Amino acid sequence: MMLSVVPAHAHGAPTDPPSRAFLCSPGQPTASSPPCRDAISAGLPSKEWDNIRLANVRGQDRQKVPDGRLCSAGLPKYTGLDAPSAEWPATLLKDTGFTYRATIPHQGSFRFYVTRAGYQPARSLTWADLDQFLSVPSPPLVNGAYEFQVQLPKNLTGRHLIYTVWQNTDTPDTYYSCTDVELAAPAPPPAQAQQAPAVAPPVRAAPKTTRSAPSSEPSAPVTTTARQSTPRPVPVASSAEQPPSDATRFGMAAVVAALGGLAVLGGFMLWRKRIL
Structure with missing residues (x-):
């Protein structure tokens, strides 16, 4: 008859992240907070954290x-867990x-709640401060x-509180726990490499000619990668290469004739002077 008897009540509480009751239990460094x-x-039975x-x-x-x-479930001996304070030890998730x-396992389902954005730990916790984010029916015991x-x-960051409800299905009991946590901001996504815009090929400008003053010192030869064309010399007319034009020949003949006439006139004047 005694072998068939099961425990009358289940016991348990969150240990990771730890609940307030577990943090205040003997042997925990946070029990002195x-x-x-x-x-x-205020009467907390620290050995009955579960x-x-x-x-x-x-x-x-x-x-x-x-x-x-909510943290004490309305039980007078656990009322110290309800104290609003930002000094409750919080676990960084x-x-x-x-x-x-x-500690005494039983079948049951779990409901998890978390405080909403704008939660203030120095204010009393109410049901209106909570949103349920997870429900797990009959999980396995490991x-x-x-x-x-x-x-x-x-969308939640910073200081928050997780409220856990464990409702037994093989006993009439329901367990309640408050857990203070610190939620880190999500890491930014890795920056994607931006594709560089296509760059048009550079336009090669025509070489510029710069006129410089003559220098008495020889200048060093300039090497350039651009191909430059050498201007061809412009042909200049020369009297040695081309015959004189008709106008030129007529003028020369007139000059010769005038000189000849002057010579004849001078000879005639000299002859007349001798006769007279």
Whole structure:
């Protein structure tokens, strides 16, 4: 008869990322943080970090758990976990793997909520602050824990709170947990190489002729890759190469005739002077 008896209640809570109750449990370095010390002073049974549960909720979480008391599920001894504070230790999420440790495993389903954009940890947590982002019915138990791959909303960054509800199906109990997290901004996509615009081939300009002053020193020969044409000399008319024109011959004849006439006239004048 005793061998057939199963535990009356399941126990469990998130351990990665860890819940507030787990962070305040004995042996955790965060148990000495101001919020944990205050919660323990307010009556938190730190050794029962896995036992925040209500019976006979049957999915009516919003009706059974009042605003401002979500982390304690309305249980007086856990009320220190509801304290609004930005000093609660927050876990920087580096991957999408979540672990929920089941110290007394049972069948059940999980619902995960996360605070909306603009969440302020210094204000009391209400149901209106939460959005459900994942529901997992009856996950398998692996090495004493339930493991999940979660995908948080991509528009959330900075400080947030994840609210976990574990509703048993083989017991009347439902468990509640608050987990403070820090969501890093998504990495920017790698920059794509921009295609360089096509560049038209350069237009080769005609060589420019520069007139420079003559220099007494010989200049060094200039080497150029551009092919330059050598101007041809323009032929100039020469008297040695071409015969004189008709006008030129007529003028020369007139000059010769005039000189001859002057010579005859001079001879005639000289002869007459001798006679007289």
